[in-house]
Amino acid sequence: MLPYGQFLGYKKGEDGFPEIVEKEAETVRLIYKMFLEGKTHSGIARYLTKEKIPTPSGKDEWQSSTITSILQNEKYKGAAMLQKSFTVDFLTKKKKVNEGEIPQYYVENSHPAIITPEVFDLAQHELRKRKNAKGYKTGGGCFSGKIICGECGSFYGSKVWHSTSKYRRVIWQCNHKFKNEEKCKTPHIYEEDLKSSFIKAFNSLLENRDEILEGYEAVIETLTDTSRLEKENARLQSECEVVAELVRKCVEENAGTVMDQQEYQERYTGLVERYEEIKMAIDDNLNKRQERNAKKESIKDFMRMIEKNDTLLDGFDEEVWNATIENVMVYQEKKLIFIFKDGLEFEVNI
Structure with missing residues (x-):
């Protein structure tokens, strides 16, 4: 096996x-x-x-x-x-x-x-997301793959300024800033500003903690329900098996009897095209189910962290960051939009 x-x-x-x-x-x-x-x-x-x-x-x-x-x-x-x-x-x-x-x-x-199947679905969702992402890179830090340029949609990457002096600082900058026809106007951001801004956003979120937690399980099930997709998948799988069997019989019939080859080719091509259409629909259905399952797990991680933290953060916590933040959008005038995994957004100006 x-x-x-x-x-x-x-x-x-x-x-x-x-x-x-x-x-x-x-x-x-x-x-x-x-x-x-x-x-x-x-x-x-x-x-x-x-x-x-x-x-x-x-x-x-x-x-x-x-x-x-x-x-x-x-x-x-x-x-x-x-x-x-x-x-x-x-x-x-x-x-x-x-x-x-x-x-x-x-x-x-x-x-x-x-x-778990949920972790596998999360990984497949992330694979597709990165494949379609612009300028995705990571240097290993927790901010990698999270910060996005609000102008061109590319990810931000880290750079070190004054690496050998006491003035050493880590900055984050759009990876495509100088690769587009017109230079992105979004600013670079100091890592310490990112951390302090996250603390502000998360603490603002905690102020509405009870409201967020109230009835969230029902909300998750509504947002991420896959029952219709699963029924549709069962129907597609059944149809796929029927068409595959028709293809097999078509080939066997042509091999065992004298047939008009033009008629055979048209019949065979039509069946194969239908099979491919069904397979594409099955793949699309699987992607949608994995996306919803991934969303469910992300929101559950977020909620677990909110339940766990009932006091305001007084310093940057990487575990809290990883569990709660989906993305951070960067705009001109150093405006940051923190997008949490449950869909909530908070704006912070540096």
């Missing part, structure tokens, strides 16, 4: 089914945690290499492609996509990627999970 020699976190159990290797599973969970905290694939790979944590194949140096593979593999949430590939020649054992020639099957709870 699993390529155990190249697969981190599992071994073949005595009953023949996958069994979790806890020490390796800790590395898998760390990868997801670092990624969701804003680290890039290459940044995670460098950290694991530096810490001398062995790769899935037992090597010393991690590659960013390995991180990508782990983040995208549904097996870590205890699910399996069957028949991703199939054997085309049983004599040579030649295989090819399944591009619709035979049905694929998605099996939930097929083996023990290393991460």
Whole structure:
């Protein structure tokens, strides 16, 4: 079922089914945690290499492609996509990627999970978000991937001024400030100003703490309900299997009887096009469900932090920052809009 020699976190159990290797599973969970905290694939790979944590194949140096593979593999949430590939020649054992020639099957709870489905969905949502993001980079700090230029939409990156003197300061600046046809007018921001502004925004939020917490579970369920999407997915999956079977029968019929090839090709092409349309609808449905599940987990993290903190912050707290902030938009005149994970926004002028 699993390529155990190249697969981190599992071994073949005595009953023949996958069994979790806890020490390796800790590395898998760390990868997801670092990624969701804003680290890039290459940044995670460098950290694991530096810490001398062995790769899935037992090597010393991690590659960013390995991180990508782990983040995208549904097996870590205890699910399996069957028949991703199939054997085309049983004599040579030649295989090819399944591009619709035979049905694929998605099996939930097929083996023990290393991460929760919610964390997996969060990671898939974050992967798509970063892919579409402009100028996404991270230097490893908690502000990476959070600060956005309100003018061009690019992420802010960190720079160090006077790095070798007593006047050393970390500033954050639009990564595309000098790459656009017209230079962005949004300002650079000192890191200490970011921290103090966050404290103001969070403390303002806490003043409405009781109001926010009141009835939030019902609000979350309303905002993130996936029941209709799940019903639609079941319908699409059923239709997909029917069309895939029609494709198979069409091919078999052409192979076993004399058919008009133009008529066959038109029929085959029409079925394959319909299959691809359904697959695209299934992928779109999955993306929507993952986005809503990711939103649910983000809001729950936010609410847990609000429940935990009943006193005002007197200093910057990275844990509170990571749990509550979705993004910070930067505008001219040093205006910051803090967007919390529940959708609330607070404006702070530096």
